[in-house]
Amino acid sequence: MFSIIISLILIGVLVIAHEFGHFIAAKKSGILVEEFSVGMGAKIFSHKKGETEYTIRLLPLGGFCRMQGEEEDGTIGPRSFFSKSVGVRFIVMAAGPFMNFVLAFIMIFGLTATSYMAVPKIKEVLQETPAQEIGLQAGDEIYRVNGKRIHIYDEMESQIYKNSGEEMRLDVLRDGQVYSYKLTPQYDADRQGYLIGFSPEIEVGLFAEAVEGYQRTSVLETMRYSYYSMLNYIKLTAEGLARVFTFTAKQEEFGGPISIVKMVGASYEAGLSYGLKEAIQNVIYIGAVLSANLGVLNLFPIPALDGGRILLLLVEAIRRKPLNPELESKIHFLGFAFLIGIMVFVLYGDIVKFFI
Template sequence: MFLTIIVFVLILGLLVFVHELGHFVMAKRAGIKVEEFGFGFPPRVFGIKRGETIYSINLLPLGGFVKIYGEDGLDKKDIQPADKGRAFGDKPIGTRAIVLVAGVTMNLVLAAFLLGVGHWVGLPTMIEDEDAVGASGAKVQIVQVAFGSPAEQAGIQMGDTVARLKAGDEEIEVEMVGEMQYFITAHEGEEITAVIHRGDEVLEKKMFARVNPPANEGSLGVALARTTIVSQPWYQAIYSGIADVFYMTYAIVIALGGLLWQLVSTGKSAIEGGGPVYIFNLTGQAAQLGLIYIIQLAAVLNINLAIINILPFPALDGGRLLFLGIEKIKGSPI
């Protein structure tokens, strides 16, 4: 639990800090006055003023913030002569838009960097059973666990690898996805014991193999894949990291659109989890599996944060961009 908390704080802090760093850098480059750039959230522990900006360390290490002069509007009588023309609202609409977009851009850049490092070090990659012969470190891995399934109830987690299966007097070493599927099918209606590896742990999980499972779930409610660790040369890893960001962004946007359409058309959502608690649980699983899974999770969360922040809702960067668009059409501030 302690390790999960530490990793959760580090990931969340990195995501928010990098996002705010993007706003800070572009505001400075645009000649906008930045009153404070802080690591963590108040109360302030320490602060030092360099030029016109206070650089602070704050008590809650969950990211950071940037205080841009005039971002929330100013009364003209409060503007000092030295600050004239240096407020956020004094800059052209295009400049303000660049400052707003800089946050999500930094999140996407960080995601590409993390995934590039992952490809260079070695990421788990799915392969077919016929390609697994002779593959170094190839194993059968749980890539999805259905909500409410026997596997979920037994405590099986995404990322677990299956070493052996037992049912009655029969036992097999699991080396291929196909043989595991065949074994489960042959023992429907029976209790199956799975010996799994989770990080450095070896666990036994008992599950009842359903005879008539829900559609697309299978008897145990798991999706399986044959995986092995594949590393790339650094120059190829850079390209793969960038390509992954484009692919993941597209996939997340499509999935989000589908969920919103389902919510509007049926009044129901298929989302099974979300929010800080869900992310905390995912962080715990990633921490158990190892550093490379933490890197992957941090990259995916960066992309999610970027997409959410660009949505045209109030208080988000996307909402402020929408107001800038209206201001452009209207020809005057809103």
């Protein structure tokens, strides 16, 4: 039960951030926001302040920011959504996902500043590993993996994972020069993954307890790390969602509400074994990943999502006139039906994993 409560709070924060993006962009653009809602379904709380009604609805998954002109009556007034230019409407639609990326960045920054971070720099080469065989040295910085620029340690791990044990090219920065190597990662049964064979340098966060022999990271480095970490989550999410939307993803690669609750609960309990701070950090980490997920999901060019509406706006800009309202309505309906299919697919996977 506690896992469900934490999960609902976390999802609520992500939804509020997303809808606040739409809300503030609409307000600044002079659009009348009629309702700002957290949750879907029947109203369980309502309060009107100024011209906007703020509501909490029964189903805690999702939310919306209803602007004048979005309802079926299609009200067109000086402050309606559709009375604004394509550029303004584009900004309003993109503001929701953008705020999710901002929230993910803030969460990662907070985690990094209060804990420790691994950097793609070799502290120690492990014995009898590919890293030792090709001559990597302590102090080497991993610069590129298979031609992909590496900024943070997580990017390197992602590239190794995607390489699936095949031979790979490794570019390292040593004394201001780049050296290239070829190696085949070694499978580690304990970690159930492929490893190069070195221990990374660890840096202490801005507000974390100092550790003798470890360098404390700077504000700029923490921001840089948080930015590239957020981009890495976005990239991995986009790749994963593309597999889900094409029904090519494996069941262990995706999860719905049940998986989220289980993951949040397990992470909180695991962190609690060390202390309350660690438990909270684990939940915030999941929140950062989910926020990036929500932002990417809404940018996919599927009707009924922000990305679908942005795509239609681009079509309108190219045609220099809006689509036929009836046609646009049918497009959104088809998109909604597709999303329902995806939700059933994901929920089925959740149920199967739950009973296995």
